[in-house]
Amino acid sequence: MHWIKKLLIGIGVLVIVFAIAVAIILRGDPAELSVEAVTGTDPELAEPDAQTIPTVDVATPVGWEEGEAPTAAQGLVVNRFATGLEHPRTMLTLPNGDVLVALTNAPSRVIAGGGLTNLVAGFLFRKAGASVPSPNQIVLLRDEDEDGIAETREILRENLSSPSGMAYRDGKLYIADHDKVLEFEYELGSTKLTGEPKKLKDLPAAGNHWMRNLILSPDGKKLYVAVGSASNIGEGGMEKEQGRAAIHEIDLETGGSRIFAAGLRNANGLDWNPWNGELWTTVNERDLLGSDLVPDYLTNVPVGAQYGWPWLYWGDEIDERVEAPMPSFLTEYTRRPEYALGPHVAALGLTFTGGGHHMGAKFGKGAFIARHGSWNRKPPSGYDVVFVEFDDLGNPVGKPVPVLTEFLNDDGTTKGRPTWVAWDQTGALLISDDTGNIIWRVIAPGSEPNPAPQPVEGESLKPLRELRADPNEAGQVLRESQ
Numbered sequence: 001m002h003w004i005k006k007l008l009i010g011i012g013v014l015v016i017v018f019a020i021a022v023a024i025i026l027r028g029d030p031a032e033l034s035v036e037a038v039t040g041t042d043p044e045l046a047e048p049d050a051q052t053i054p055t056v057d058v059a060t061p062v063g064w065e066e067g068e069a070p071t072a073a074q075g076l077v078v079n080r081f082a083t084g085l086e087h088p089r090t091m092l093t094l095p096n097g098d099v100l101v102a103l104t105n106a107p108s109r110v111i112a113g114g115g116l117t118n119l120v121a122g123f124l125f126r127k128a129g130a131s132v133p134s135p136n137q138i139v140l141l142r143d144e145d146e147d148g149i150a151e152t153r154e155i156l157r158e159n160l161s162s163p164s165g166m167a168y169r170d171g172k173l174y175i176a177d178h179d180k181v182l183e184f185e186y187e188l189g190s191t192k193l194t195g196e197p198k199k200l201k202d203l204p205a206a207g208n209h210w211m212r213n214l215i216l217s218p219d220g221k222k223l224y225v226a227v228g229s230a231s232n233i234g235e236g237g238m239e240k241e242q243g244r245a246a247i248h249e250i251d252l253e254t255g256g257s258r259i260f261a262a263g264l265r266n267a268n269g270l271d272w273n274p275w276n277g278e279l280w281t282t283v284n285e286r287d288l289l290g291s292d293l294v295p296d297y298l299t300n301v302p303v304g305a306q307y308g309w310p311w312l313y314w315g316d317e318i319d320e321r322v323e324a325p326m327p328s329f330l331t332e333y334t335r336r337p338e339y340a341l342g343p344h345v346a347a348l349g350l351t352f353t354g355g356g357h358h359m360g361a362k363f364g365k366g367a368f369i370a371r372h373g374s375w376n377r378k379p380p381s382g383y384d385v386v387f388v389e390f391d392d393l394g395n396p397v398g399k400p401v402p403v404l405t406e407f408l409n410d411d412g413t414t415k416g417r418p419t420w421v422a423w424d425q426t427g428a429l430l431i432s433d434d435t436g437n438i439i440w441r442v443i444a445p446g447s448e449p450n451p452a453p454q455p456v457e458g459e460s461l462k463p464l465r466e467l468r469a470d471p472n473e474a475g476q477v478l479r480e481s482q
Contacts, residue, residue: 097425165214269350275394345382349420355452
């Protein structure tokens with residue numbers, strides 16, 4: 001009987017240890033700063049708190065009841081543009097007004113970090129409603145009578161491989177699967193995308209971040225592809241990160257390609273700044289440094305730009321956890337992002353305002369961003385659509401302004417998760433909701449059409465022979481001088 005007593009004591013100890021571990025996981029690392037404090041052009045950065053066990057606060061999707069909708073900012077109204085879609089993520093509005101939606105999700109993949117990481121990640125994905133099989137479809141939605149509701153729904157193309165990025169110009173439709181970029185011949189108005197595509201470029205497959213967004217250059221000669229990292233901070237080895245955490249540029253005339261910008265852990269939304277012509281992107285930053293770090297961000301992307309991942313964040317902040325040797329002089333040429341969107345908000349879709357949009361004067365000059373929502377912050381962050389105002393020179397100012405909210409319930413569940421943003425043919429803003437399976441439409445009724453942005457004109461600065469100031473402060477000095 002003596003051994004039975006020892007066994008019971010041993011089981012009791014294991015139960016206590018397990019209970020303590022569960023309590024630690026459930027408690028996590030609550031934020032000490034507000035999301036607002038860690039947003040804008042000069043965010044407050046907390047001291048890093050490296051975590052072995054992540055803070056976990058996953059909102060379980062429960063869906064929208066009939067007649068329910070997110071709350072729109074004052075002066076705006078929201079309605080359901082399309083419903084009953086299967087995990088809608090990215091969108092593209094074609095020149096004739098048709099809206100293409102990628103019904104998609106992650107492919108089968110191994111998460112960098114090993115078996116335990118994959119087990120935990122799988123649990124979190126399931127709880128967040130992100131583990132459904134990828135439908136692998138592009139659907140065409142058409143609102144022919146312009147009443148704000150799509151009457152036509154057709155499956156444009158099937159049998160793709162986790163498609164996400166889409167771009168169109170002059171009879172060519174470009175689609176990015178998780179592992180390649182394809183070019184299709186496509187006639188506007190057609191409800192079927194037939195024929196064999198031309199493969200433009202192989203991409204690093206899957207990884208922790210599988211979406212591959214696309215955007216064409218304004219002249220249509222080049223195509224840009226955002227490819228996220230395979231890991232959090234290169235813990236699977238930097239050899240697995242070749243070609244990742246970067247934006248690629250494809251020359252459509254020659255077929256050649258190059259890395260356009262690097263050190264971007266997971267770039268998502270891409271759009272051209274209408275005031276200065278720069279390429280801008282939203283980026284998801286790293287995890288496991290606490291609820292207050294690191295802010296996701298919105299930034300310009302000059303050719304050759306380096307944003308520091310995995311060694312650096314927010315310019316020159318060193319991540320001491322990274323085991324791979326840091327490249328020489330990285331701290332000297334890493335750029336600081338332009339605008340913080342808050343830690344763990346999962347900033348995805350991005351679109352700038354333009355001429356003819358109907359969102360009212362308050363939302364007339366700036367960018368709309370879908371913040372998909374956190375899984376590892378207490379309290380949760382994101383789960384909304386926000387507006388970032390820009391000044392006349394094309395620079396972001398102020399704090400994010402809520403546009404569409406109340407996706408997250410008070411009990412920790414969520415009705416949906418905003419994912420992507422695009423403009424419809426009437427000048428209203430469309431938002432995809434990938435767990436609510438809805439495309440929302442937001443507009444300011446009776447508003448005047450937004451005036452077309454006026455490009456900034458002026459003489460180029462003369463090149464410097466020698467850099468005599470902090471490069472991270474150069475842009476601020478220039479703005480203050482104008």
